[in-house]
Amino acid sequence: MNSDNVIVLSDLEAGGRGIVVRLEGGRGFLGRMAALGFNPGATVDVVRNDGFGPLIVSILDTQIALGRGQASKVYVRREGR
Amino acid sequence: MFARTEVTTSSPGEKTGQDARVAKIALAGQPNVGKSTVFNMLTGLSQHVGNWPGKTVEHRSGTFEHDGVPVYIIDLPGTYCLTAASPEEMIARDYIIREKPDVVIAVLNAASLERNLYLVAELLALPSPLVIGLNMMDVAKQQGFEIDPQALEDAIGVPVVAMTATRNEGVHELVDVALDIARHGPRREPNRPEIRKDHLEVLARLRTLIAQYVPDPYPVDWVALKLLEGDQEITALIKAALPSDIWPEVDALLAQHEDAFLAVASGRYEWIRRVTAGALKRPRPGRVSLTQRLDRVATHPFLGLVALAAVLAVTFGLTYSIGSPLQELMATHIVGGLANLAGRLLAGGPVWLSALVVRGIIGGVGTMLTFLPILAIFFIALGLLEDTGYMARAAYIMDRFMHALGLHGKSFIPLFLGFGCNVPAIMGARIIESPQGRLITILLTPLVPCAARLGVLAVLVPIFFPENATLVAWGLTGLPLIVLAILGMVLSKLVLKGESTAFIMEMPLYHLPNWRTIGLFAWNHVLSFLRRAGTIILAVSVAIWLLATLPHGDIETSYLATIGRLLVPIGSWMGLDWKPLVALLTSFVAKENSVATLGVLYGVGDEKGALSQALLRHLTPASGLAFLVMQMLFIPCVSTLAVLKQETNSWKWAFVEILLLAALALAGGVVAYRLALWLI
Numbered sequence: 001m002n003s004d005n006v007i008v009l010s011d012l013e014a015g016g017r018g019i020v021v022r023l024e025g026g027r028g029f030l031g032r033m034a035a036l037g038f039n040p041g042a043t044v045d046v047v048r049n050d051g052f053g054p055l056i057v058s059i060l061d062t063q064i065a066l067g068r069g070q071a072s073k074v075y076v077r078r079e080g081r
Numbered sequence: 082m083f084a085r086t087e088v089t090t091s092s093p094g095e096k097t098g099q100d101a102r103v104a105k106i107a108l109a110g111q112p113n114v115g116k117s118t119v120f121n122m123l124t125g126l127s128q129h130v131g132n133w134p135g136k137t138v139e140h141r142s143g144t145f146e147h148d149g150v151p152v153y154i155i156d157l158p159g160t161y162c163l164t165a166a167s168p169e170e171m172i173a174r175d176y177i178i179r180e181k182p183d184v185v186i187a188v189l190n191a192a193s194l195e196r197n198l199y200l201v202a203e204l205l206a207l208p209s210p211l212v213i214g215l216n217m218m219d220v221a222k223q224q225g226f227e228i229d230p231q232a233l234e235d236a237i238g239v240p241v242v243a244m245t246a247t248r249n250e251g252v253h254e255l256v257d258v259a260l261d262i263a264r265h266g267p268r269r270e271p272n273r274p275e276i277r278k279d280h281l282e283v284l285a286r287l288r289t290l291i292a293q294y295v296p297d298p299y300p301v302d303w304v305a306l307k308l309l310e311g312d313q314e315i316t317a318l319i320k321a322a323l324p325s326d327i328w329p330e331v332d333a334l335l336a337q338h339e340d341a342f343l344a345v346a347s348g349r350y351e352w353i354r355r356v357t358a359g360a361l362k363r364p365r366p367g368r369v370s371l372t373q374r375l376d377r378v379a380t381h382p383f384l385g386l387v388a389l390a391a392v393l394a395v396t397f398g399l400t401y402s403i404g405s406p407l408q409e410l411m412a413t414h415i416v417g418g419l420a421n422l423a424g425r426l427l428a429g430g431p432v433w434l435s436a437l438v439v440r441g442i443i444g445g446v447g448t449m450l451t452f453l454p455i456l457a458i459f460f461i462a463l464g465l466l467e468d469t470g471y472m473a474r475a476a477y478i479m480d481r482f483m484h485a486l487g488l489h490g491k492s493f494i495p496l497f498l499g500f501g502c503n504v505p506a507i508m509g510a511r512i513i514e515s516p517q518g519r520l521i522t523i524l525l526t527p528l529v530p531c532a533a534r535l536g537v538l539a540v541l542v543p544i545f546f547p548e549n550a551t552l553v554a555w556g557l558t559g560l561p562l563i564v565l566a567i568l569g570m571v572l573s574k575l576v577l578k579g580e581s582t583a584f585i586m587e588m589p590l591y592h593l594p595n596w597r598t599i600g601l602f603a604w605n606h607v608l609s610f611l612r613r614a615g616t617i618i619l620a621v622s623v624a625i626w627l628l629a630t631l632p633h634g635d636i637e638t639s640y641l642a643t644i645g646r647l648l649v650p651i652g653s654w655m656g657l658d659w660k661p662l663v664a665l666l667t668s669f670v671a672k673e674n675s676v677a678t679l680g681v682l683y684g685v686g687d688e689k690g691a692l693s694q695a696l697l698r699h700l701t702p703a704s705g706l707a708f709l710v711m712q713m714l715f716i717p718c719v720s721t722l723a724v725l726k727q728e729t730n731s732w733k734w735a736f737v738e739i740l741l742l743a744a745l746a747l748a749g750g751v752v753a754y755r756l757a758l759w760l761i
């Protein structure tokens with residue numbers, strides 16, 4: 001983990017909370033993610049992360065399943081709860 | 082009620098009627114907002130389900146009367162936003178821009194209001210006036226949200242109608258308001274989102290540059306915004322429309338502001354924050370909802386698999402305990418009754434005519450009709466799983482396995498249904514949003530051994546391999562699945578060109594099923610099978626029957642037998658003479674036909690002991706194995722091919738599938754024969 005506490009979403013454990021910092025990827029991916037609420041500044045909670053396979057996260061009152069590949073393109077700042 | 086449901090692949094605009102009295106409403110909304118419930122509530126059975134021209138996206142429209150006013154309503158595809166990233170998004174926005182509905186109703190899920198307003202932010206930039214149907218108020222309340230629809234209406238400046246469509250609350254009022262807007266225009270100028278402040282200037286500059294060149298009917302402001310967002314379709318449109326001295330300037334401006342997409346999205350969320358500020362109170366944190374409790378099991382990596390297995394076992398159990406007896410009833414009473422009736426009516430006429438009608442045509446109709454009970458039950462099950470929200474959990478659980486094949490988790494359920502029958506499996510692939518993912522799933526489905534093929538195995542394997550029947554049967558069941566896995570990896574490499582399907586899926590809250598929605602889902606699917614696949618199935622069944630009957634009335638001397646004899650050089654690679662090859666050809670009508678044809682050709686009829694002796698006399702176990710491998714991999718039955726053509730909307734893929742599986746079956750047969758000779 002680097003000093004400013006920014007990690008990829010796939011490394012955030014279940015129960016962890018993060019603030020979206022930035023996303024990587026093509027325009028199509030960014031557009032789709034933005035429409036689901038993945039916009040810089042948004043709060044995201046990890047509901048399930050088994051260390052393999054897709055994750056379930058909660059953002060804007062909705063649970064979203066995200067492939068591990070997709071989750072590793074979302075950079076978040078870890079928040080204490 | 083009189084069903085007026087019909088299938089249309091024609092232009093969606095044509096039925097809107099040029100009649101000015103008909104109000105034209107478009108329903109827009111994100112997935113999982115109950116939009117279909119609203120649509121079904123309004124149109125009932127007077128809905129038309131087909132495809133958008135040239136697309137495999139479902140086109141649903143309908144008509145109804147509201148207090149004497151005739152209304153045409155179109156259910157736009159559910160989309161999270163209106164970029165050009167998917168065919169659904171493109172269809173939704175093109176419809177609003179080109180067909181100019183009198184009013185657009187945005188259906189929102191009140192339990193995730195903020196995210197749902199993102200689509201509203203996009204819709205407000207389009208020309209048609211907007212009305213918001215704030216649906217699922219009951220769920221929002223249950224989740225602890227407090228929402229003030231009036232405050233939302235005041236903040237956005239478009240009418241907001243609170244509703245719970247599943248209980249038919251607010252639907253009538255919603256149409257009242259929508260028709261009022263359709264007739265008199267919007268009540269006031271809505272409060273639209275703006276791009277983030279630091280990009281206001283570049284947007285204005287862009288607008289000035291393109292203003293006089295934007296082609297009709299595109300709104301200039303919207304086009305300028307989409308250019309900044311990096312929308313590929315609009316960029317191409319404007320590049321073509323601009324004079325060659327202006328485009329470079331626009332292009333340079335866009336290149337400088339490549340990150341402008343974020344500014345647009347942030348502007349929309351800033352707008353959402355503003356309009357919900359006085360209208361939405363969130364629940365206190367720490368509540369554990371029913372959905373969360375159920376998901377602890379349903380999405381658990383191990384318990385989730387157990388739950389899924391149980392759900393599938395129940396689905397299959399029901400299908401066979403209810404469907405199979407129904408199938409038999411239909412075969413004896415309806416098909417048998419028809420055959421008797423036709424036989425009696427044609428008794429005085431020529432023999433060939435009654436044979437054609439009774440055995441050819443009614444036989445073909447029978448093949449088609451006996452599918453119906455199984456199809457109906459499967460679609461009810463599929464609709465139930467989808468409507469309650471469980472389907473998303475099943476897809477989540479299976480994604481890690483399907484991912485290896487380059488497939489989406491949602492592909493699992495349709496593929497698994499294939500064990501019962503490939504026909505509903507291919508039609509069930511509609512639940513997969515990505516067109517490539519859907520195509521690959523459809524092409525792979527025929528490799529799932531269906532009940533009819535497993536039935537053939539059950540009869541023939543014990544004859545050739547009495548000592549190792551179970552082992553061989555499992556091997557023969559597993560073989561096409563292994564081929565499926567390999568082909569899946571290859572196809573996803575070819576079709577997706579290395580880009581693995583993104584798995585981004587909303588997990589909707591669980592809710593009680595709406596039987597009206599499920600009933601219409603099953604009804605539309607069964608009807609579309611009959612209408613679109615029915616004629617192909619009937620024509621091919623009759624054609625094969627004719628080939629197997631003409632010119633002398635028996636299969637041994639028929640044209641089909643002649644074709645079989647022509648194939649003998651190929652059969653000899655596997656030690657097969659023409660009879661098993663003809664049996665394989667007749668399995669094209671229905672997979673279970675192989676056994677009956679073998680019986681006829683070896684002159685032993687239905688008697689099982691005699692068939693067993695005849696087969697052992699004419700075929701070595703190695704040839705028998707080759708035949709069985711071919712049977713498992715051979716081209717799909719005509720019903721499967723007909724729906725494959727229907728669902729991919731192209732003959733091309735149906736022929737690709739035939740060639741592919743014929744080649745695989747041949748290769749599989751030869752390899753199995755050589756291996757068996759070497760081993761036995």
